[in-house]
Amino acid sequence: MFATMNNIPYLLGDQFASKFTWFPEQASTFAAENDWLFFLITWICVLFFIPIAGCLFYFCWKYSKPKGQKAESNTAHNTPLELAWSILPSFFLVAMFVIGARSYLNQRTVPEGANNIGLKAFKWGWTMDYGEGIMNPELHILVNEPTKLSMRSSDVIHSVFVPAFRAKKDVVPGRYNYMWFEADVASEKVSAEELEKAKRQFEMNGGGVWDYDEWQFTPDGYRFFDLYCTEYCGKNHSVMQTAVVVHSTVEDLNAWIEKVSKRPSDQTPEAWGEKLYNQRGCAGCHSLDGSKRVGPSFKESYGNERLLSDDTTVRADEDYIRNSILYPKKQVVKGYQPVMPSYQGQLSDDDIASIIAYLKTVSDYGPKAAAEVPKAEETTEE
Ligand code: HEC
Ligand SMILES: [Cu+2]
Structure with a gap:
């Protein structure tokens, strides 16, 4: 049974999911802190929920009366008890707020020298702007370097979500919005044979749109992280996805940018x-x-x-x-x-x-x- 449970994240299409968590791989500097805070809050909630629910059922049973018998009025109260259950949990609340706010401010403060990439969201896709007129739907970034996205939308509200980075931000028409993250896991490259095989299959199926879900790597052979739209934006919202590739060296990144920047001489x-x-x-x-x-x-x-x-x-x-x-x-x-x-x-x-x-x-x-x-x-x- 456990084996089946562990397979669920894989069935949901996330091959990076670890065996020990429902979450996707942690691939940015935000991820570990984010998950830690999420579980802290979850466990605090569980800690309170169990005794409260226990008391609820116990009192229901203890003070229940046979049918027809009048309930006693009980207007007395216990000041120390009420103070205790108000003040003690508020420490937990303040702690959760402080840790959450610090982590939020960190995610809103772009480090100096971050690499800037433009992002445009539209119904229903993404265009990343690498400068000098070079655009591509895939997001390609460098490992261990902060990346800033300057984001705009050409129609309705969309939202960028990269689960592996635990990073998410709305993209609103009529204004620029921004987000940043630092990926700390580089994307692997698949073997030349595997890529060749996929390309042949792709041609045989008549070309068209590359199926990232099916291959689990980009047409250039990189494994990738998912980037989703997470704000319902109309009919094709669910297909508004793209790939995030994390390069391990600047040379590799620049070579990719060079490759996609214009029509290769051998292509019609x-x-x-x-x-x-x-x-x-x-x-x-x-x-x-x-x-x-x-x-x-x-x-x-x-x-x-x-x-x-x-x-x-x-x-x-x-x-x-x-x-x-x-x-x-x-x-x-x-x-x-x-x-x-x-x-x-x-x-x-x-x-x-x-x-x-x-x-x-x-x-x-x-x-x-x-x-x-x-x-x-x-x-x-x-
Ligand atoms: C958000 C949806 C959307 C996207 C994305 C989009 N189009 Fe359009 N396109 C339309 C609509 C709606 C019309 C018809 C209204 C008009 O003429 O503006 C249209 C009209 C056209 C026409 C005129 C067609 C005709 O038969 O008269 C051409 C050519 C065209 N689009 C090309 C493109 C190309 C090329 C792209 C991609 C680079 C593209 N469109 C992307 C929605 C879209
Ligand atoms: Cu969208």
């Missing part, structure tokens, strides 16, 4: 565009199969006639797609809310060109259609 714009499409949250609001999500499907977008909210029509050409990505509120497709976040300053020219190249390949009205469908069936002036 279409392939890079598909990657960005899946990484930057487009897939959360747009489908490829014609189904309507928060935004229109790309199956009938590129090359098609679009009806806008002001009842004008426009051909979805490269320029239109580009403008839709940079200034989404300018031309709003009829029947949709203007909720798409602008990607201005977040995607380079090459990134946008790559996305457009990719969107062409998935549209029924793109080059694919021109090649396959006989012209006569394609006329739109009917």
